[in-house]
Amino acid sequence: MKKHNFSAGPSILSEYTIKNSAAAVENFAGTGLSILEVSHRGKEFVAVSDEARAMVKELLEVPAGYEVVFLGGGASLQFCMIPYNLLGKKASYLDTGTWASNAIKEARLFGEVDVVASSKEANYTYIPKDYKVAEDSDYFHFTSNNTIFGTEIRYDPDMKMRMVCDMSSDIFSRPVDVSKYDVIYAGAQKNLAPAGVTLIIVREDALGRVERPIPTMLDYRTHIKKESMFNTPPVFPIFAALQTLKWYKEQGGVKAMEKKNLEKAAILYDEIDRNKLFKGTVAVEDRSIMNVCFVMNDEYKELEADFSSFATAAGMVGIKGHRSVGGFRASLYNAMPKSSVEALVACMKEFEKQH
Numbered sequence: 001m002k003k004h005n006f007s008a009g010p011s012i013l014s015e016y017t018i019k020n021s022a023a024a025v026e027n028f029a030g031t032g033l034s035i036l037e038v039s040h041r042g043k044e045f046v047a048v049s050d051e052a053r054a055m056v057k058e059l060l061e062v063p064a065g066y067e068v069v070f071l072g073g074g075a076s077l078q079f080c081m082i083p084y085n086l087l088g089k090k091a092s093y094l095d096t097g098t099w100a101s102n103a104i105k106e107a108r109l110f111g112e113v114d115v116v117a118s119s120k121e122a123n124y125t126y127i128p129k130d131y132k133v134a135e136d137s138d139y140f141h142f143t144s145n146n147t148i149f150g151t152e153i154r155y156d157p158d159m160k161m162r163m164v165c166d167m168s169s170d171i172f173s174r175p176v177d178v179s180k181y182d183v184i185y186a187g188a189q190k191n192l193a194p195a196g197v198t199l200i201i202v203r204e205d206a207l208g209r210v211e212r213p214i215p216t217m218l219d220y221r222t223h224i225k226k227e228s229m230f231n232t233p234p235v236f237p238i239f240a241a242l243q244t245l246k247w248y249k250e251q252g253g254v255k256a257m258e259k260k261n262l263e264k265a266a267i268l269y270d271e272i273d274r275n276k277l278f279k280g281t282v283a284v285e286d287r288s289i290m291n292v293c294f295v296m297n298d299e300y301k302e303l304e305a306d307f308s309s310f311a312t313a314a315g316m317v318g319i320k321g322h323r324s325v326g327g328f329r330a331s332l333y334n335a336m337p338k339s340s341v342e343a344l345v346a347c348m349k350e351f352e353k354q355h
């Protein structure tokens with residue numbers, strides 16, 4: 001039976017990515033060796049790494065003065081690298097969920113952190129809107145898509161100071177005005193590649209302004225200078241990332257991805273709003289187009305486990321909600337075909353009919 005992979009991360013990858021990655025595991029670039037066993041300094045892999053960084057720049061129209069680096073350590077390492085490299089005296093953070101609050105916790109190790117607003121008291125079911133960011137902040141940090149709670153800031157805010165953004169779960173889902181940011185970072189395992197690599201886009205003149213000594217491995221300048229080859233990079237995830245980037249280009253780039261994503265999300269949210277068994281969990285205007293969270297309506301609460309089994313039997317994978325929200329979460333990342341969203345909706349309709 002066809003499986004529909006709605007997992008939140010690691011998550012669905014395009015068939016193109018899987019097919020080319022599988023082929024390279026057997027024989028990489030005609031070398032007669034597996035991608036899993038080649039040197040990261042061989043010319044074939046250096047070409048992959050260069051092309052991947054160039055394609056990130058092309059797809060997101062990264063302006064001059066920015067560099068793209070691929071690092072290990074996940075998005076979570078960036079929670080500490082960002083303040084290590086950028087926080088002189090004070091930074092401002094918007095608290096919109098678990099990942100945002102993890103980032104805040106790390107930043108506090110390095111200086112004053114102003115949490116400009118938080119929706120924690122409402123279990124992060126909305127994005128705070130009325131807040132002021134102190135103009136003397138070194139940067140304003142936010143999480144564009146809250147993977148766990150299903151809210152999203154789907155635009156680039158206008159701020160007086162420079163911005164830093166965790167785009168782990170919605171990078172490449174829409175065009176981005178990179179020029180507004182000092183750093184954009186994203187763990188690969190939601191919209192790009194298997195786990196193991198983190199994409200970072202960093203504005204070079206934002207670096208070198210703090211006075212503290214920075215350990216070599218945690219200093220962005222180390223990795224920029226060595227073109228992500230200071231130490232052994234995650235070779236296979238970078239290869240897979242390049243395949244996904246090529247697939248995005250072939251699909252028409254991030255504008256085309258955004259159009260498809262909006263369409264997919266609308267299909268599912270329309271059904272959640274129509275179906276008497278279900279309801280959404282977050283403010284309608286803040287709904288994420290990547291992670292769609294929903295629960296059973298109060299009078300049907302006892303059907304949750306039944307729907308879960310019903311959906312699993314129909315081939316749905318990974319729709320269990322995060323433990324801090326409960327219910328269900330369907331992640332509709334870029335690689336998710338519309339037909340899978342339609343299959344989930346058909347499953348919800350059929351279940352409603354039976355009850």
Ligand SMILES: *Cc1c(COP(=O)(O)O)cnc(C)c1O
Nearest residue numbers: 074075076099147166168169187
């Ligand atoms: C998954 C996720 C993270 C954590 O990523 P790791 O690579 O596991 O460190 C951070 N931020 C957001 C928005 C995420 O979705």
